[in-house]
Amino acid sequence: MRDVSIIGVGQTPVREHWEKGLRQLAVDAVLAALKDAHTEQVDAIYVGNMLSGELTRQEHLGALIADQLGMSGVAAMKVESACGAGGSAVHAGFLAVASGQYRRVAVVGVEKMTDLWNGSVTAGLAMAADGEYEAANGISFVGLNALMMRRYMYEYDLVEEDFAPFALNAHANAVHNPNAMFRKAVTLEQFTKAKKVADPISLFDSSPICDGAAAVILSRSENLNGNAARAISIAASTMATDTLALHDRQDPMWLRAVELSSIKAYAQAGITPQDIDLFELHDAFSIVAPMSLEAAGFARRGTGTYLARDGEISINGKLPISTMGGLKARGHPIGASGVYQITEAVQQLRGEAGKNQVPNAKIGMTQSLGGVAATAVTHILKGK
C-alpha cells in the first residue's frame, strides 16, 4: 500500500441553491479543489451521493461529472451508502491511490435536495433504512432517531436539555464559517422552546434539508511536487457495517459499526483516541453525537452527553467536535457531508480555520455514517 495525501480541498456554501443544480454544485467544488491543489488533471473521479435519482432524476453521476469537468475519458463512478456516501467515496478514492492504480484522484460529495417538496425528500431519506420493514410502516429517518433517543434517555436517565450543548456548540461554531447554512448562535431557551419534529427530537436536534458539494484531491504521498508544504496525510481510512434495520440489533443503544471502524482506524494510524485533536462526527441528529463519542472510545457507555455538558466539545475543549458547525449547523447535504467533514479537518490541520482554529491541531478524525450508523466510515488525518 502506498501512502496517500490530500493536496487540495474545495466546497460550495451549504444553502438552498435555487439557481444551481447538482452538476453545477459538483463542478464548483471540484474546480475549487483542483485550484487549491495547483493541478488540472486527475486519473479518476469518485462521486459520493445518495439520492440523485430520487430527488433530481439523474443517475450515472460518474460520467456526468467527468464530462462537465471537461475530463471525459477518466475513470469515474458514483459511490452510495446513504448518508455515509461522502465518507465511502473518499474511502474508495483512498484505496484507488493506495493500491497504486491511480496517482491522483478527485472525490466529490454532492447532494441536491431542494428540487422536490419535503415529503418526497423525507420518503427518499427513509430509503437509508429498511424499505420493507421500516419505511413501509411509515417510519421516517427522523422517526428512527427519535426511537433511539427516547430509549437512550430512558436507559441513562436523561432529559432533552442534556442534548442541548451539542446543538449550541454546532451553531456557535457555524457563526464563523462562511460556508455554513445557519450562521446564528442558539440559546438554551431557544433550544428548549423549539418545535418537536418527532418527540423527543426537536427542530434544533435535526440537521436541515439543503444543497451542497465538497471535494478533495488525493495524491500519492511520494510525489507531491509543489504541494508538499500544505499536504495532509491520510493516516487511516476504514469502513464497517451494522444491521440495516434498527430492530435487527442485539443492542440498539450501541453503534457497532462506529466502534468497529474506529478501532480499525486507530490501529491503522497507530494511535489511541487520546491522540485525536478534533473529531468531526456525524451529528445529523443530536442523539448520534453522544452515541458516536461512546462507540468511538471517547466516553463510557451512557456518558456521551457528559463531555458536552462539561464543555469538552468546544473549540478550546479536550475534544472539539463539529468545529465548523457540523451536520447540524454547517448543514447536511446527505452524500456531501462526509467530504465536507474531511475538507474542514484539512482546514484545521493546515491552520486555516480562522476564528474556529483548534489550537495546535495535529491529528483530526472524521466519521461519516449511513442510515442509523449501518455504515460507518472513519478517517484519521495527520498534519505536519
Next chain:
Amino acid sequence: MAENLAPNWRLREQRYQLVGNVCLNCNAKFFPPRQVCANCRGTEFDSFQFSGKGELYSFTTLRSAPAGFENYAPYSVGMIKLDEGPLVEAMLTDVNEDELAIGMRMEMVTRKIREEEGERGLIVYGYKFRRDNENEEKRNARR
C-alpha cells in the same frame, strides 16, 4: 407512481400474520425472516409465527410524514420487544400519544397501513400494535 402488487403480496405472511423463522441450528428466532442466520450463519430454518404480544421498547409521534403517509400525520410509531425476543417496528393504534410509556404491554392487530390515490391505487394492510389492556391488568395483579 402506481406500484405493482407483487412487492406487497410477497410479504403477506409477515404483514398479516407476523410470520418469521427459527434457525434449526441455533434456535434463534427472527422477524422478519432471514435466509442466513444472524447468530450462527446457518441456512436451514422453520417458519415461526410470533404471538404478536410484547412490550413497548420505544416510541415517538411523527409530525411530518414521508410521501404516501401525509394523510395520516401526526401518527405514533414504536418499537415493540416481542415476547419471543425480536424487536419489531410498527405504527401504534387505538392509543393516545400521552398514554404511551416504555414497558407498556402491546399486541399486534391487522390494520390499513396506507392507501394510494387513483383508480389503480393499492390499499396496503399490515400489522400495527395497540395497548394490550388485558395482559397489562394481569401483569399488574401479579405484582
